[in-house]
Amino acid sequence: MFRHIGKKRNFIHNIRLAILLCLTAGMVNAAGFIAFSVLTTNVTGHAALLAVNLSEGYYQAARTVALWLLLFLSGAFLSSLYIGMVGRDKPYAYTLPLIIEISILITVGSLGHFYDGSSAATGLFAGSLLFAMGLQNALVTMISGSVVRTTHLTGMFTDLGIDLSAAILNRKQWSKENKRRLLLRILIITCFLSGGIIGGYLFQILHYKTFFLPAAILVFTIFYDYFRMKYLKAKSYYLHKNSN
Numbered sequence: 001m002f003r004h005i006g007k008k009r010n011f012i013h014n015i016r017l018a019i020l021l022c023l024t025a026g027m028v029n030a031a032g033f034i035a036f037s038v039l040t041t042n043v044t045g046h047a048a049l050l051a052v053n054l055s056e057g058y059y060q061a062a063r064t065v066a067l068w069l070l071l072f073l074s075g076a077f078l079s080s081l082y083i084g085m086v087g088r089d090k091p092y093a094y095t096l097p098l099i100i101e102i103s104i105l106i107t108v109g110s111l112g113h114f115y116d117g118s119s120a121a122t123g124l125f126a127g128s129l130l131f132a133m134g135l136q137n138a139l140v141t142m143i144s145g146s147v148v149r150t151t152h153l154t155g156m157f158t159d160l161g162i163d164l165s166a167a168i169l170n171r172k173q174w175s176k177e178n179k180r181r182l183l184l185r186i187l188i189i190t191c192f193l194s195g196g197i198i199g200g201y202l203f204q205i206l207h208y209k210t211f212f213l214p215a216a217i218l219v220f221t222i223f224y225d226y227f228r229m230k231y232l233k234a235k236s237y238y239l240h241k242n243s244n
Contacts, residue, residue: 011180022150022195027210028199029133030199049065072131079142083142091225098139105132112208148188
């Protein structure tokens, strides 16, 4: 999933990435909204909220929202800076941002029961999740070559609308690559929504411990390539041994 970059990366690699990371983002967004009344992947909405707060003179609230935007930006900046310094072609370059994100999710899941509804606590918990989603979105964008975006759907719905209209207008010239791109967009939207449903449902049962599930999925993504390579090598060895 993280081993293939650039021309070595294919449709299946992006499918795997989209399924796991979009599920994660959907869960965090839904659980974060229920827990803290803040959409933790919605930068566009926060920009609008910032403008409204400033226009109505709610400067303290505006500062909080501005901090959330800055934290998302900081997460994206630090993630991409680290990956760029280590090298985009190095699979382990993507490990540290994921470990930081996992740590944030586990911390929120562990300390969420201390949340008292105050503006300071909301700013802290929601801001940490926005930072984590900034890390993830930059990471996924870089590794997929901007093909997969996991934390917001505005652009994805726009691209899907364009692809659907192109499919109708150019049915005879609709290529395999066009079909794959359409499928990937639908999959991203579906997985994000599914993650939201799962996160919202589980929060009613597990409460803040719900954040442990997306953290577990991220742990799985880190070790996926390693265990897959081990499995393929073992399978190849077994087949070779039996053939002899």
